[in-house]
Amino acid sequence: xxxxxxxxxxxxxxxxxxxxxxxxxxxxxxxxxxxxxxxxxxxxxxxxxxxxxxxxxxxxxxxxxxxxxxxxxxxxxxxxxxxxxxxxxxxxxxxxxxxxxxxxxxxxxxxxxxxxxxxxxxxxxxxxxxxxxxxxxxxxxxxxxxxxxxxxxxxxxxxxxxxxxxxxxxxxxxxxxxxxxxxxxxxxxxxxxxxxxxxxxxxxxxxxxxxxxxxxxxxxxxxxxxxxxxxxxxxxxxxxxxxxxxxxxxxxxxxxxxxxxxxxxxxxxxxxxxxxxxxxxxxxxxxxxxxxxxxxxxxxxxxxxxxxxxxxxxxxxxxxxxxxxxxxxxxxxxxxxxxxxxxxxxxxxxxxxxxxxxxxxxxxxxxxxxxxxxxxxxxxxxxxxxxxxxxxxxxxx
Numbered sequence: 001x002x003x004x005x006x007x008x009x010x011x012x013x014x015x016x017x018x019x020x021x022x023x024x025x026x027x028x029x030x031x032x033x034x035x036x037x038x039x040x041x042x043x044x045x046x047x048x049x050x051x052x053x054x055x056x057x058x059x060x061x062x063x064x065x066x067x068x069x070x071x072x073x074x075x076x077x078x079x080x081x082x083x084x085x086x087x088x089x090x091x092x093x094x095x096x097x098x099x100x101x102x103x104x105x106x107x108x109x110x111x112x113x114x115x116x117x118x119x120x121x122x123x124x125x126x127x128x129x130x131x132x133x134x135x136x137x138x139x140x141x142x143x144x145x146x147x148x149x150x151x152x153x154x155x156x157x158x159x160x161x162x163x164x165x166x167x168x169x170x171x172x173x174x175x176x177x178x179x180x181x182x183x184x185x186x187x188x189x190x191x192x193x194x195x196x197x198x199x200x201x202x203x204x205x206x207x208x209x210x211x212x213x214x215x216x217x218x219x220x221x222x223x224x225x226x227x228x229x230x231x232x233x234x235x236x237x238x239x240x241x242x243x244x245x246x247x248x249x250x251x252x253x254x255x256x257x258x259x260x261x262x263x264x265x266x267x268x269x270x271x272x273x274x275x276x277x278x279x280x281x282x283x284x285x286x287x288x289x290x291x292x293x294x295x296x297x298x299x300x301x302x303x304x305x306x307x308x309x310x311x312x313x314x315x316x317x318x319x320x321x322x323x324x325x326x327x328x329x330x331x332x333x334x335x336x337x338x339x340x341x342x343x344x345x346x347x348x349x350x351x352x353x354x355x356x357x358x359x360x361x362x363x364x365x366x367x368x369x370x371x372x373x374x375x376x377x378x379x380x381x382x383x384x385x386x387x388x389x390x391x392x393x394x395x396x397x
Contacts, residue, residue, distance in 0.1 A: 037171065037392030040382060041248030046174055046255075047313050048243065048378040049387045050339070051371040052363065053099030053176070053347035054091055055319065058140050058158060060084045060149035065122040070146070080323035081142070083349040087151040088158060089165040092175075095351040096370025098388075099176040099317065100162070101259070102140055104155050104208065106183065106198040110136040117192040118145055132157060138211060145186040145194040155208075159215040162254065166220070170252040171393040173371045174222065176345055178295075178317060179280060180259035181208065202267045209279045212256065222255045224275035224292070233274040233289035234281075243313025243377070244292070247387070256280040257293050257317070285309070293317075299338035310342035310376045318343040320363045321350060330359030339366065342376030 038044075061067065061084040070078040091097035107113060114133035119126045130153055133139065138155035141148040152158040159177075166175060181200045188194040198204065212221065224234055227245060231237040238244070258268055258280040265282050272278045274289045284290040286309075294309055296302035299318045306316050320335040321327060327350050338346045348363035365372050369389060373382035 037389055038247065038251070038386060040379075040386040041251065042246055044247050044373075044378070044382060044386060045242075045313070046244040046247060046250050047310070047315050047344060048374045048382070049173060049247070049371050050342065050344055050346065050365060050368075050374045051098035051173060051176075052096055052351060052365050052368070053101070053178075053317065053345045054085055054095075054097050054351060055101055055322075055347045055349050056103065056142055057085055057088060057091065057097070057100035058102060058150040058152055059142055059147075060151055062147060062149055063119070063122070063124065065124060066118060066146075069122050077146075081147050082324050083327075083354065084149075085151065085349075088161045091351070092165050092169075092172075096365065096368060097351060098173055098371055099178065099345040099347065101178040101180065101347065102155065102158055103142055103180045103182050104138040105141060105144065106181075106200050106204045106207070107139050108136055108198065108204075108207070110134050112195050112198070113139045113141060113144070113148065115195075116145070116148060117194060121190060121192060138208065143186060144182075144184070144197055145188075145192075155211050156215055159212065163215055163220070166252065166254060169393050171388070172252055173247065173388045174250040174253050174255050176255045176257060176315075176317075178257045178259050178345075179208070181205065181264050200264060202270065205264070205268045212279050216254060220253055221279060222250055222253050224278055224281055224290075227281075227292060228274060228276075234284075235274075235286055235289050235291040238292050238313050239286075241313070244315060257295075258282045259295060286312075286314075296343070297322075299334055299341050299343065303337055303341050306341040306343050307376055310344070310374065313377070315345070316341075316343040317345040317347060320346050320348045321361075324349065324354075324357075326350075327354055327359060327361040328357050330361050332361070335363050338363075340375060342374050344374065 067078055111134045114128050116126050116128060132153040140150045140152055140155060140158055152161055183197040183200045185197055186194055228234050228237045256279050281293040282290050283295040285294050293315050295317050296306050297319045309316055318338045320338040326334060350362045353360050353362045367384055369384040371387040372384040
């Protein structure tokens with residue numbers, strides 16, 4: 001089946017990605033083995049680094065007319081949604097982002113999110129005019145019917161943007177993609193004709209894995225099976241190894257995590273003990289057998305637990321800011337706590353300041369190039385250039 005991006009089939013996409021990965025992963029742009037630029041790659045583990053992440057990485061600001069209406073009707077929501085990001089590849093290229101977050105909504109028939117009834121409320125055309133939204137497959141948006149602007153409209157499109165940047169920069173530190181499966185309906189208070197989201201259960205989670213497989217060659221993605229290896233569980237692998245595999249094993253590759261807990265997490269694990277055969281790592285803490293990645297979003301309240309888990313070799317995602325609050329006030333307390341905690345993925349809405357707020361608030365990895373050695377767990381001989389060195393990033397051109 002032809003996809004809206006012009007690819008003739010999933011098999012063709014896999015073949016192209018596999019071929020590019022084989023060529024680019026073996027050599028840098030000058031034909032040299034990339035590992036020669038990273039002398040610690042056989043010892044420095046993925047859990048011993050720290051990188052900058054972006055929250056709701058696809059998110060664009062809503063239309064001015066709609067934003068103003070929301071600001072008058074539900075000001076807390078409008079204020080919390082008052083941010084936007086560059087396209088994914090530009091975040092990687094210009095802002096040093098190495099962890100992203102994507103919200104996915106099931107749309108197996110296509111067209112569920114192609115019409116935006118709320119726009120008629122503010123005198124705008126509700127038709128999106130975006131062909132990709134008419135096609136079957138997971139769509140990318142923040143809140144159904146209200147906050148839907150994105151830099152990439154489908155999960156596949158977003159992943160292709162990641163894949164293409166990764167293949168063109170084979171020396172990058174592993175990229176971590178956090179996926180949140182969403183199906184919450186938005187109350188239709190003004191009877192505008194809002195749609196009903198498709199509930200996400202086992203079949204939809206299987207389809208999520210398949211969309212990832214349709215974009216990436218198998219060797220391009222770091223799976224739970226690979227990290228577990230010969231161990232009985234992921235937890236046992238992390239504990240016996242002392243952490244994740246080395247950067248030498250994972251450099252230039254992609255890791256996926258599931259943001260959800262509750263029923264969606266249980267459905268994803270069901271039939272796949274310790275995530276056998278799955279693509280995404282679930283947020284799981286010891287003694288859960290799936291424990292390898294943990295989401296702990298409060299860097300102050302969760303700080304002691306974050307440091308404890310980082311010291312044990314688990315990878316953690318936390319947040320430096322939320323709901324535009326810190327950026328508006330200039331308060332850096334959470335930011336500094338997040339960086340000091342050792343959480344490997346420090347997520348923000350502000351890799352650059354919002355000039356409208358006037359506070360200059362932003363988040364960057366101190367002395368990162370753009371990543372750095374983990375302040376809690378990295379060996380003393382590690383330098384930021386051992387994690388990612390722009391001179392050894394590698395390009396296909």
